[in-house]
Amino acid sequence: VGQLNLDKGNVDGGMKPPKPLPWYPNNLAWQFDFSRRELRKESGLEQLHEFIKKENQLGAITRQEAVSMIPPLFLDVQPHHKVLDMCAAPGSKTFQLLEMLHGERGVHPSGVVIANDADMKRCNLLTHQIKRLCSPNLIVTNHEAQEYPLLKGYKYDRILVDVPCSGDGTLRKAPDMWRTW
Numbered sequence: 001v002g003q004l005n006l007d008k009g010n011v012d013g014g015m016k017p018p019k020p021l022p023w024y025p026n027n028l029a030w031q032f033d034f035s036r037r038e039l040r041k042e043s044g045l046e047q048l049h050e051f052i053k054k055e056n057q058l059g060a061i062t063r064q065e066a067v068s069m070i071p072p073l074f075l076d077v078q079p080h081h082k083v084l085d086m087c088a089a090p091g092s093k094t095f096q097l098l099e100m101l102h103g104e105r106g107v108h109p110s111g112v113v114i115a116n117d118a119d120m121k122r123c124n125l126l127t128h129q130i131k132r133l134c135s136p137n138l139i140v141t142n143h144e145a146q147e148y149p150l151l152k153g154y155k156y157d158r159i160l161v162d163v164p165c166s167g168d169g170t171l172r173k174a175p176d177m178w179r180t181w
Contacts, residue, residue, distance in 0.1 A: 021066055028099075029069055059132030064092040071162050072096040079109035081157035086145050088115035089122030091129035093162060098135050109137055111157070116141040116148065 018030040032039070039049050055061045072093050077083055077100035088094045094115040101109045115130065115138060117123045123142045130138060143149065145161070 021069075024069060025073070029066070031066055057132070059134070062092055062095050064096075068092055068162075069096065071160060072100065075100075075158040075160060077101055077103075077111075077158055079103060079107060079111055081111040082155070083111065083113045083158045083160070084156045085113060085115045086148070086159065086161040087117060087163050088140075089117040089119065089126040091115070091126040093160060094126065094130055094138075095133060097160065098130070098133050098138060101137055102133075102135065112137050112139060114139045114141060114156075116143055116145070118142070118144045 016033050018032050020027040021029040021031055034042070034045070039045050039052070052061065052063065056063055069092075075083070075097070077097055079101055081101065083097050083101070085094045085097055094113060097113045101111050101113060103109075113135075115126055117126055120142055123140055127140050130140070141148075
């Protein structure tokens with residue numbers, strides 16, 4: 001895992017360092033006070049942008065909207081749980097569920113996360129995103145939710161169904177999209 005020094009109190013151009021989200025357990029979620037667009041376009045943030053991209057590709061961090069981090073927290077996933085993530089792509093919440101399953105360092109969980117999405121292309125994206133975690137406790141499936149196969153005698157401990165949304169978050173992040181929405 002790489003390192004980036006942000007201890008000076010601000011990043012080039014007066015940007016503040018990231019802050020932990022106070023409601024996320026164990027200070028594992030952090031947020032910057034600038035937009036994704038600013039991160040990509042501001043010349044003083046080039047090093048930070050490259051660092052974030054590299055660490056994301058390695059699986060050391062996952063970029064995700066703070067509001068999207070909330071649903072998995074309510075499930076209180078434990079290492080022995082069988083979890084079904086019904087609308088899993090693009091995979092940020094599935095990644096969270098797997099991290100929860102693997103919560104204890106050095107302990108191999110007995111549970112599993114089954115990540116399903118109805119769209120094959122989105123399943124490919126999901127697989128690409130989740131393989132960064134290298135978890136043997138993941139199964140990716142491609143079924144319509146109303147036709148999802150039931151396994152006789154198999155019961156899930158937790159089910160996450162965060163259905164595709166209206167796109168409000170995208171509209172908030174990219175206000176120029178209002179014209180075509």
